[in-house]
Amino acid sequence: MIGRLRGLLVEKAAPEVVLECGGVGYEVQLPMTSFYQLPELGSEAVIFTHFVVREDAQLLYGFASKEERALFRELIKTNGVGPKMALGILSGMSAEQFVDAVQAENITGLTKLPGVGKKTAERLVVEMRDRLKNFGGPLLTPYADRLAGTNPTENTLVSAPDPEEDAIAALVALGYKAPAASKVVAKVAAPGMSSEQLIRDALKAML
Numbered sequence: 661m662i663g664r665l666r667g668l669l670v671e672k673a674a675p676e677v678v679l680e681c682g683g684v685g686y687e688v689q690l691p692m693t694s695f696y697q698l699p700e701l702g703s704e705a706v707i708f709t710h711f712v713v714r715e716d717a718q719l720l721y722g723f724a725s726k727e728e729r730a731l732f733r734e735l736i737k738t739n740g741v742g743p744k745m746a747l748g749i750l751s752g753m754s755a756e757q758f759v760d761a762v763q764a765e766n767i768t769g770l771t772k773l774p775g776v777g778k779k780t781a782e783r784l785v786v787e788m789r790d791r792l793k794n795f796g797g798p799l800l801t802p803y804a805d806r807l808a809g810t811n812p813t814e815n816t817l818v819s820a821p822d823p824e825e826d827a828i829a830a831l832v833a834l835g836y837k838a839p840a841a842s843k844v845v846a847k848v849a850a851p852g853m854s855s856e857q858l859i860r861d862a863l864k865a866m867l
Contacts, residue, residue: 662686662711662720669698669705674830674859675747677722679705686720691732691750692834692863694724696856712743721747731755731792738787740780748774748835752863759792772866774835824849827858836866 665688667681674695678685688707690698699705707722708729721743723729728750735746749758752773761769762785770781824845831841841862848861 662709664706664708665720665722666706667704669701669703672698672701673826674856675751675833677705677707679707679722688720688722689747689833690722690724691728691747692830692859693750693754694722694728696860697724719743725755728755731758734788734791735784737791738784740783745775745780745835749776751834752866762788762792765789774831823853823855823858826855827862830855830859831862840866 665679665681665686667679667686669677670680670685671678672695675692676687676689677695677698678687680686688709690707694707707724708726709723710721710729710732712719712721721732723732732743732746732750735741735749736743741749753761760766765785767778767781767785770776770784771778776784827845828838828841831845832838844862844865845858848865849858853861
């Protein structure tokens with residue numbers, strides 16, 4: 661089991677990064693809540709990881725905190741929720757917000773997350789309500805709103821030929837449908853915006 665990586669951040673392309681540790685580059689997928697907390701390229705980063713082994717692939721998922729990783733592990737125990745959906749859920753809400761939504765049985769709020777329909781939202785509430793009692797915490801300011809107050813030049817992605825296409829690809833990787841991702845990116849796009857700025861504003865618009 662690979663539980664923690666510490667190394668040089670050599671690539672960032674939401675929601676995936678490459679972390680070089682001892683000469684080996686590890687590809688790691690992160691929820692956007694953790695992705696935004698990464699340092700600049702070329703800096704040292706520490707990521708808590710969850711290792712998934714499938715017949716056709718070996719995948720690493722990374723998190724900025726042990727709490728977020730613990731919630732990811734609880735999510736994938738839920739019937740019908742795989743790692744990709746769990747990643748999308750944690751990109752749309754902070755760990756504290758998700759716990760609060762489940763405890764409050766906020767089905768409407770949960771259905772706004774990528775891939776989560778009414779039945780899945782109800783299943784999340786029923787199956788996770790008791791398991792999440794130890795997480796607790798009050799409802800925080802929506803994560804996208806907190807992002808709106810941060811410096812948009814911090815932690816920007818490496819420049820890409822087309823930031824809009826890059827942002828759409830990231831949203832699709834997180835579980836949003838391509839047409840919906842394209843529509844919301846076109847809606848929030850403005851001249852000079854980076855891929856990360858577009859992703860931030862698109863996630864805010866979808867909540």
